[in-house]
Amino acid sequence: MSRPWHHVLAAVLTTLLLCPCHGQARGRPEEAEQLAEQAERERLQGHLQQAVAHLQRACQVYPLPLCFYRLGQAQEQAGALLDAQEAYARCLRDRRATAELGRRALGRLQGLLVQREEAAQLAQKADQALPLGRYQEAEQLLEKAQNRYPLPGYLCRRAQLYEKLHLPGKAESLYRACLDHPRASVEEQALASQRLNALISRIQEAQRLYSQGREAHMAGRYAQAVDRYREACLIECPPVVLLALGRAREKLGQRQEALTAYACCVSAKENSPVEKAGAQKRLLALRARPPLRAAGLALGALGVTGLITGVGLHAAAAGGLSAFQMTPDLTGDDQARRDERDRILVLSTGSAVSYALGTVSLLAGAALFGVATYKTDAGAHGALCDHLHLWPTRGGSGLSLDGRF
Secondary structure, three states, rough: OOHHHHHHHHHHHHHHHHHOOOOOOOOHHHHHHHHHHHHHHHHHHHOOOHHHHHHHHHHOOOOOOOOHHHHHHHHHHHHOOHHHHHHHHHHHOOOOHHHHHHHHHHHHHHHHHHHHHHHHHHHHHHHHHHHHHOOOHHHHHHHHHHHHHHOOOHHHHHHHHHHHHOHHHHHHHHHHHHOOOOOHHHHHHHHHHHHHHHHHHHHHHHHHHHHHHHHHHHHOOOOHHHHHHHHHHHHOOOOOHHHHHHHHHOOOOOOHHHHHHHHHHHHHHOOOOHHHHHHHHHHHHHHHHHHHHHHHHHHHHHHHHHHHHHHHHHHHHHHHHHHHHOOOOOOHHHHHHHHHHHHHHHHHHHHHHHHHHHHHHHHHHHHHHHHHHHHHHHHHOOOOOOOOOOEEOOOOOOOOOOOOO
């Protein structure tokens, strides 16, 4: 655990008192003052990098206490708090500094030490959340600590956390940032290098398994493709693998497993618009398939029933008409013959209506069933490489293109 800021401040002040103060350095004070004034204008305009460069040059030309103080201000605004802390300390160490300037430098130094202690406390809370599996909370705490006081050690710890969250692109980017950090210790650089090399090896192995799964998928060996995709997901799980896994599951008729893979692809943090849109499309198609197919089957059944009813009514009408024509009118009851004729006409009309409704229902049911089948099979049957797949590359800021276009 880090020491309280006032203990650190006491150590810094002790160092200042013990360090011999340099006498008037050789150089050109006028040139240093001009550079400092130019840098101050740049700092106020927000050109922090230029301001820092000019103030560093001014300190080399003629190390005035005011130059060190302004350098600390510019570095603090630029986020280089460790460098700013050193610049304020050098201002305090210079005996030529006025009492007012020394008071201001001491106040800024105290503020930085307080920030450093607050960041250490946030990092400690993140360490307590990790064993409990509260990775999202730990991620937020470490990000706040890094923003509060950007130390290279926080970069490495955040990268390790992103590995646990299956975000290899972000992890790789932070490991490289730690390696490039000018204030990183030898131990921190060694840890970042070791973790980075292991991460790159895992990404390459996952890419190899994904390629094997894609080849099996294209050849119609869907069970083998699922195995390769699952092995890739156990190492690293980018959205492209989840999308491919969902498609292979779908081809095997494993609807629920395919839905799970697509849902994970949509919710993945490291996601590209192409992969997310593809997964969302497949989710909608799979969720819409049962209602459409059920409606198609119901309409088809209704159509078959209508056709059977039409056949029955037609047979009844034909039989009645034949009997009517063959039976002579011996009673002279015209009303009875008219009623029989009307009954035969109703049966004939009902047969025609049943035929028509049955045919329409059967065609509509077949159409709905075909649409549901096409929506499902068209997306699942599409080649895995018909569009570009994106995979994090070294550095995290780049993406590799995998596919045909």
